[in-house]
């Protein structure tokens with residue numbers, strides 16, 4: 001079984017600083033593996049342990065994204081491919097195109113596993129776009145995946161329901177975080193990961209897909225509402241009464 | 254040539270009205286027509302100022318995000334709408350991304366505000382777990398998903414119905430089952446008061462205590478993502494935050510919720526925020542007006558009895 005996991009090197013939202021005018025400082029921000037991509041890696045490892053095979057990590061990102069690829073290798077993936085684009089754009093279709101190119105070149109992969117959305121931009125666009133570009137079945141918001149006779153049976157977590165779907169491989173899957181509990185690499189695994197191969201590719205072209213009208217971020221501002229930050233002291237009973245008084249004065253009760 | 258059109262689509266009926274409202278305002282700014290697109294059959298409850306486009310398929314009803322995207326592509330390549338607005342549900346986001354890939358156009362996710370000028374659409378959306386409001390520009394044509402609960406319903410209506418036959422729509426995934434989760438009694442998006450439960454609640458049964466408090470206060474029960482997703486204690490549609498609902502009640506009471514960015518993203522526009530948490534350093538207190546540092550198992554009953562006027566020992 002050949003498995004690929006698409007892993008994003010994402011801005012660490014918890015470390016993001018904001019300047020005096022409220023603008024976030026994206027340049028110089030810290031990066032980390034996109035949170036839910038750990039679940040995607042874990043799911044690939046889980047499938048590998050039940051049916052055998054090889055797990056390849058695919059990342060489109062700057063040279064520094066090697067750190068994220070390494071982290072996925074430390075979790076247990078077999079090898080990594082880091083695709084370093086000449087120019088970075090916010091165009092998901094371009095990212096999906098580059099992933100599709102790598103998948104066509106090295107594949108076919110039975111499973112391409114992504115997550116529902118990246119922790120920094122959370123658009124959820126790349127995985128369905130990737131399935132479209134590859135022309136393969138797609139299972140999004142997967143909360144349970146079972147590999148079975150050349151296909152999968154999966155559960156999709158929707159807002160008001162859970163769907164069971166079946167599809168044949170090769171396919172693209174996007175997992176939700178509740179599908180599993182990602183493992184933490186041990187120190188030994190982290191050391192061993194240093195020996196696992198990471199191939200860097202620097203495609204000189206834009207890749208096989210690009211949108212005619214790529215969305216561009218023109219400005220950003222920090223969102224924060226001013227709050228009163230009042231702590232109400234006292235026994236639970238006292239605090240409860242004081243709180244209700246305050247809320248009545250605010251006119252919200 | 255027909256006048257240009259902005260399309261509104263959602264597989265969820267109430268959301269289709271919100272998307273129709275968003276589409277109407279964009280269309281007005283462009284001097285275009287706002288059209289609601291429906292698949293398979295017309296839904297009487299959805300209003301459209303510029304009429305409806307009904308996509309008919311030989312494959313019958315039961316559209317998946319895969320076949321819905323293909324139906325929209327076939328219609329769009331022929332009828333060339335200026336923009337396609339899709340309600341941002343989990344299925345809706347898939348439809349939009351697939352459609353954008355098929356058409357090779359830009360895609361903006363979870364717009365909270367939309368304006369149009371000339372050949373460009375300007376959208377606002379949250380980024381970086383809600384810390385940042387990003388303004389994004391994208392030339393027409395494009396595909397946009399619209400965040401639920403934020404756009405007013407359209408006000409216009411028209412009886413005009415156009416039909417378009419999209420032909421057969423083969424799919425590559427097969428749905429073999431669907432289990433509906435029990436629905437919540439109250440619409441959280443409309444609620445003026447929300448009591449919201451987090452991981453500080455130890456077991457599912459204890460949610461009743463918070464539900465009762467919500468009822469006493471005339472509000473609804475919400476939750477953080479782990480309660481609906483990981484633990485499955487409440488339907489997904491109760492979960493508030495970046496990946497769930499955006500709510501703006503007059504009063505939001507976060508109980509046993511740590512206040513991570515992704516949760517705050519969904520409730521930060523509440524008028525008054527109250528937090529109850531045992532950890533005085535929990536980040537939720539940074540996002541609150543009033544806080545009680547204490548055990549919810551003591552504070553919630555105390556609130557209940559103070560509300561019902563009974564004295565507690």
Ligand SMILES: Cc1cc2nc3c(=O)[nH]c(=O)nc-3n(C[C@H](O)[C@H](O)[C@H](O)COP(=O)(O)OP(=O)(O)OC[C@H]3O[C@@H](n4cnc5c(N)ncnc54)[C@H](O)[C@@H]3O)c2cc1C
Nearest residue numbers: 451452453477478494495496509510511515516531532549
């Ligand atoms: C891309 C992405 C999207 C996400 N989207 C969302 C989203 O939409 N919504 C969302 O909610 N989360 C979301 N999350 C998850 C989010 O980061 C947090 O993990 C989550 O909000 C934590 O939920 P919690 O506060 O209930 O649990 P915890 O963080 O575990 O907090 C529990 C809190 O309860 C307190 N507590 C414990 N016992 C008691 C007691 N007896 N009385 C009072 N207080 C007590 C603790 O002090 C603690 O602060 C997302 C994460 C990612 C990466």
Ligand SMILES: Nc1ncnc2c1ncn2[C@@H]1O[C@H](COP(=O)(O)O)[C@@H](O)[C@H]1O
Nearest residue numbers: 006007060114115117118123124125126
């Ligand atoms: N630059 C990237 N490199 C590899 N995978 C990516 C990249 N961007 C997005 N993905 C994959 O697509 C998922 C959804 O990301 P997004 O569409 O950005 O919300 C991520 O969780 C990854 O699995």
